[in-house]
Amino acid sequence: MKLIKYPSRTEWAEILKRPSLDTENLFDTVRSIIDRVKDEGDRAVKEYEAVFDKVELSNIVVTEEEWTEGIANVGEELKAAITLAKKNIETFHAAQRFTGQKVETMPGVTCWQKAVAIEKVGLYIPGGTAPLFSTVLMLAVPAKIAGCQEVVLCTPPGKNGKVHPAVLFAAQLAGVDRIFKVGGVQAIAAMAYGTESVPKVYKIFGPGNQYVTAAKQLVSLRDVAIDMPAGPSEVEVLADASANPVFVAADLLSQAEHGVDSQAMLVTTSEDLLLEVVEEVERQLIELPRWEIAAKSLSNSKLILVRDMKEALELTNEYAPEHLIVETESHTEVAERVVNAGSVFLGSYSPESAGDYASGTNHTLPTNGYAKAYSGVSLDSFIRKITFQEILPEGIAAIGPSIEIMAANEQLDAHKNAVSVRLEKIDNKKLK
Numbered sequence: 001m002k003l004i005k006y007p008s009r010t011e012w013a014e015i016l017k018r019p020s021l022d023t024e025n026l027f028d029t030v031r032s033i034i035d036r037v038k039d040e041g042d043r044a045v046k047e048y049e050a051v052f053d054k055v056e057l058s059n060i061v062v063t064e065e066e067w068t069e070g071i072a073n074v075g076e077e078l079k080a081a082i083t084l085a086k087k088n089i090e091t092f093h094a095a096q097r098f099t100g101q102k103v104e105t106m107p108g109v110t111c112w113q114k115a116v117a118i119e120k121v122g123l124y125i126p127g128g129t130a131p132l133f134s135t136v137l138m139l140a141v142p143a144k145i146a147g148c149q150e151v152v153l154c155t156p157p158g159k160n161g162k163v164h165p166a167v168l169f170a171a172q173l174a175g176v177d178r179i180f181k182v183g184g185v186q187a188i189a190a191m192a193y194g195t196e197s198v199p200k201v202y203k204i205f206g207p208g209n210q211y212v213t214a215a216k217q218l219v220s221l222r223d224v225a226i227d228m229p230a231g232p233s234e235v236e237v238l239a240d241a242s243a244n245p246v247f248v249a250a251d252l253l254s255q256a257e258h259g260v261d262s263q264a265m266l267v268t269t270s271e272d273l274l275l276e277v278v279e280e281v282e283r284q285l286i287e288l289p290r291w292e293i294a295a296k297s298l299s300n301s302k303l304i305l306v307r308d309m310k311e312a313l314e315l316t317n318e319y320a321p322e323h324l325i326v327e328t329e330s331h332t333e334v335a336e337r338v339v340n341a342g343s344v345f346l347g348s349y350s351p352e353s354a355g356d357y358a359s360g361t362n363h364t365l366p367t368n369g370y371a372k373a374y375s376g377v378s379l380d381s382f383i384r385k386i387t388f389q390e391i392l393p394e395g396i397a398a399i400g401p402s403i404e405i406m407a408a409n410e411q412l413d414a415h416k417n418a419v420s421v422r423l424e425k426i427d428n429k430k431l432k
């Protein structure tokens with residue numbers, strides 16, 4: 001981890017850079033995979049599964065038997081944990097239901113919005129280095145609450161050609177309709193364009209590595225909607241001298257272990273804390289089964305000492321982390337001043353892992369600074385709001401003359417006419 005003391009503002013851009021693959025080549029590679037899947041369907045999908053996931057598949061559909069057999073391998077303890085998490089995620093997302101109000105903008109002019117679920121959605125569940133069955137809940141639970149009619153899921157199979165049993169269990173619990181053994185770019189392309197097996201969907205959701213994220217961005221340019229760019233995980237801990245270095249180190253490592261391109265940052269006003277965290281990270285790292293991945297990702301990570309909390313917050317808002325843990329004396333006050341972050345965790349007993357699994361919030365969040373403009377997945381991500389209006393004769397009489405003047409000035413006479421013919425009818429009735 002790089003230790004940086006009192007950086008000047010001119011250094012910020014360099015310090016806050018995310019680790020990334022060579023973008024030029026990344027997009028070229030991804031584009032060529034998408035094109036082949038679009039043209040050749042299942043055949044190309046199977047070929048890419050052999051290349052990237054090292055598995056020869058005769059059928060990419062998870063059958064009823066595979067589903068049942070897989071679920072039977074999930075232990076009761078894990079089932080109970082997943083069930084508890086699902087309940088909290090459901091409670092939090094159900095509370096986000098939209099209740100549109102009818103608004104009378106003028107007498108006789110009523111406008112309102114109605115939430116309507118996206119009919120066909122595709123969920124991507126990462127599985128390159130860890131089977132993220134928690135992500136199934138994060139995506140399928142709000143999809144079902146929203147009322148999506150067709151919920152399909154793609155995830156990379158293991159080397160045995162099977163989907164992880166806990167992914168199958170979570171999918172069944174949350175109400176997923178169909179599962180396909182497809183990962184990476186080929187999964188995104190299959191859901192964007194459809195293949196013989198995988199249906200084309202209207203919107204694709206889910207996190208993934210840089211290949212998956214680039215694929216989502218490319219297909220969304222023209223052909224399908226996506227939730228947001230949810231790439232390699234990030235966490236920033238914003239801490240002062242009151243923070244517990246053991247907790248801080250554990251939180252940094254919890255995201256560092258996701259992948260070699262994850263990033264963990266500490267921004268602190270306390271040099272003592274910073275030094276204690278360095279020692280603690282080293283101590284905890286060697287105990288981790290995924291220490292090699294975490295160690296690589298820590299080489300992208302920074303511990304930054306700043307002059308005061310004002311500067312800490314400015315740096316944080318510029319970084320716009322996916323996750324922000326605030327471990328300071330007055331965390332409520334500090335949190336009030338956070339404007340750019342995906343999900344914020346307050347106080348010593350709110351580890352980021354809680355949001356990853358079971359507190360109820362969604363863990364599919366914008367990375368790479370996109371938190372400046374995007375929200376994480378929520379119930380809203382699965383609906384559209386259609387506007388309605390009903391205008392009575394007295395309403396068109398009230399707004400019609402203004403519409404006529406505006407349309408005439410935009411030189412759009414047909415628009416004006418659509419109002420004029422109605423106003424004339426109303427006038428004629430009055431004359432009679």
Ligand SMILES: NC(=O)c1ccc[n+]([C@@H]2O[C@H](COP(=O)([O-])OP(=O)(O)OC[C@H]3O[C@@H](n4cnc5c(N)ncnc54)[C@H](O)[C@@H]3O)[C@@H](O)[C@H]2O)c1
Pocket residue numbers: 029052053125126127128129130132135156183184185186207208209210211212230231232233258259262322363364365366367
């Ligand atoms: N932002 C979020 O909300 C969020 C949530 C959970 C996980 N994540 C991130 O998701 C990622 C999961 O990554 P992962 O790799 O474990 O799983 P993944 O499922 O995203 O990617 C695995 C797939 O990548 C493809 N791939 C690998 N190397 C490739 C190459 N050279 N060319 C083309 N395709 C290639 C393969 O098809 C493989 O199936 C991690 O970076 C993690 O941090 C983010």
Ligand SMILES: N[C@H](CO)Cc1c[nH]c[nH+]1
Pocket residue numbers: 132134135232233234255322356363364365
């Ligand atoms: N931290 C990830 C989001 O960046 C989500 C996750 C799933 N499992 C564990 N963590």
Ligand SMILES: [Zn+2]
Pocket residue numbers: 233254255258356
């Ligand atoms: Zn995580």
